[in-house]
Amino acid sequence: MPKRAFISKFVFLLLFFMADLLLAAVMIAQSKPSPGVAEKTIVIHAATLIDGASNQPRHNVLIVVKGNRIESVSEGGNPPAGATVINFGSAVTVLPGLIDTHTHIFLQGEDPKVESYDDQLLKHPSSYRAARATVSVRRALEQGFTTLRDVETEGAGYGDVGIKEAINNGFIPGPRLFVVTRAISVTGGYPLEGYNPDVVVPKGAQLGDGAVELRKIARQQLDNGADWIKVYMTHRSWADKNGKLVSQPTLTPEEIKAVTDETHNWGYPKRRVACHAYGGIGLHRALDGGCDSIEHGLDLDDSAIAQMVKEGIWYVPTLGVYYEDNAPPDTPEGKRDKARVDAHEVSFKKALKAGVKIAFGTDMGGISWSKPIADEFGRMVGFGMSPMDAIKSATTNAADLLDMKGQLGVIAPGAYADIIAVQGDPLANVEALKNVTFVMKDGAIFKQK
Numbered sequence: 001m002p003k004r005a006f007i008s009k010f011v012f013l014l015l016f017f018m019a020d021l022l023l024a025a026v027m028i029a030q031s032k033p034s035p036g037v038a039e040k041t042i043v044i045h046a047a048t049l050i051d052g053a054s055n056q057p058r059h060n061v062l063i064v065v066k067g068n069r070i071e072s073v074s075e076g077g078n079p080p081a082g083a084t085v086i087n088f089g090s091a092v093t094v095l096p097g098l099i100d101t102h103t104h105i106f107l108q109g110e111d112p113k114v115e116s117y118d119d120q121l122l123k124h125p126s127s128y129r130a131a132r133a134t135v136s137v138r139r140a141l142e143q144g145f146t147t148l149r150d151v152e153t154e155g156a157g158y159g160d161v162g163i164k165e166a167i168n169n170g171f172i173p174g175p176r177l178f179v180v181t182r183a184i185s186v187t188g189g190y191p192l193e194g195y196n197p198d199v200v201v202p203k204g205a206q207l208g209d210g211a212v213e214l215r216k217i218a219r220q221q222l223d224n225g226a227d228w229i230k231v232y233m234t235h236r237s238w239a240d241k242n243g244k245l246v247s248q249p250t251l252t253p254e255e256i257k258a259v260t261d262e263t264h265n266w267g268y269p270k271r272r273v274a275c276h277a278y279g280g281i282g283l284h285r286a287l288d289g290g291c292d293s294i295e296h297g298l299d300l301d302d303s304a305i306a307q308m309v310k311e312g313i314w315y316v317p318t319l320g321v322y323y324e325d326n327a328p329p330d331t332p333e334g335k336r337d338k339a340r341v342d343a344h345e346v347s348f349k350k351a352l353k354a355g356v357k358i359a360f361g362t363d364m365g366g367i368s369w370s371k372p373i374a375d376e377f378g379r380m381v382g383f384g385m386s387p388m389d390a391i392k393s394a395t396t397n398a399a400d401l402l403d404m405k406g407q408l409g410v411i412a413p414g415a416y417a418d419i420i421a422v423q424g425d426p427l428a429n430v431e432a433l434k435n436v437t438f439v440m441k442d443g444a445i446f447k448q449k
């Protein structure tokens with residue numbers, strides 16, 4: 001190599017290296033605030049505040065944010081000297097960052113005719129799915145969802161652990177994530193299904209059989225970063241001759257108990273188990289087997305509701321997803337889809353009346369991430385929940401489900417500074433929760449219109 005070329009290459013490499021260092025420094029500066037930045041004080045003046053805990057909105061409130069925490073919340077008063085003051089005016093409502101407790105950031109619920117579930121697992125490299133997951137989390141944050149419990153990667157392995165790490169280290173914007181990694185079901189208990197048995201196809205969950213094997217799978221997932229464990233307690237569902245929903249149970253009582261026993265004793269913070277269950281035997285095995293939250297719960301009978309109230313088991317109904325892409329009504333699939341929504345409405349109303357603890361969850365990913373996450377609020381209110389209770393289901397109640405009460409989903413001293421603002425009054429019209437104009441997460445402003 002001629003000397004001149006060598007020198008210019010050396011200079012080029014040096015410059016490249018320096019540019020890299022500069023970029024790294026910028027990213028570190030973004031992710032890890034220096035002590036000076038951490039002490040920065042921001043004051044938000046809220047003409048109307050729904051704080052997540054109170055039953056009534058509060059007015060003319062000053063929220064003092066120092067670093068990544070809320071320092072004080074007071075009616076009236078003056079901002080401390082030197083603070084940056086944000087005043088939204090009277091047409092805006094301030095709330096805690098919202099929490100969706102049932103999402104799939106690795107799933108893209110577009111038109112199944114364009115890209116099916118099978119296509120997503122079979123055709124895309126993991127890098128493609130991870131790239132799209134970064135878009136999912138950004139969309140959630142833009143819509144004021146500052147925390148997600150993401151309940152499995154649908155064949156994308158431990159990808160959620162990596163996305164969570166990238167968010168926490170400041171490399172990509174996104175909500176706080178509580179992740180479940182791969183999820184658990186039994187042989188024959190989860191797609192992909194229906195392929196030539198001689199061809200090995202990926203599965204959307206980690207499948208196993210027997211208490212020993214399922215305990216081992218739970219251990220693997222917990223060891224690799226699962227904050228929660230997700231179990232499929234029912235799989236196929238269909239409408240019987242009378243149009244009533246029937247669901248196939250999956251894990252045996254011994255199998256689910258092995259999973260919950262292992263998970264509950266894993267360590268600190270306490271790990272818990274989210275159980276997908278539609279109804280029937282599988283749902284009752286979930287309740288008797290120590291599941292902490294029932295996902296979907298389409299068909300809750302009276303004894304299930306009574307047990308959930310008595311034992312404080314959470315209900316994450318995910319109403320909206322069952323109105324998406326339903327099959328024509330004269331087909332077996334269409335009859336099943338109708339049986340699902342018919343039962344779901346009754347179950348939700350009964351659970352609400354009985355006082356079951358309800359947390360907001362959507363199944364985003366099953367729904368396209370291009371659609372508003374806040375659509376679910378309208379469904380809940382449409383079935384009789386008050387707008388304030390619907391908001392609480394996505395703030396204090398969701399935080400309680402996550403064992404983060406007082407830290408998340410509330411605007412109170414000591415809580416993380418996850419604060420949003422929406423145009424209008426969501427108590428008068430819950431659709432206002434779709435008009436998010438301001439998002440602060442962990443004390444940093446992500447969006448300000």
Ligand SMILES: [Zn+2]
Pocket residue numbers: 102103104151363366
């Ligand atoms: Zn789901």
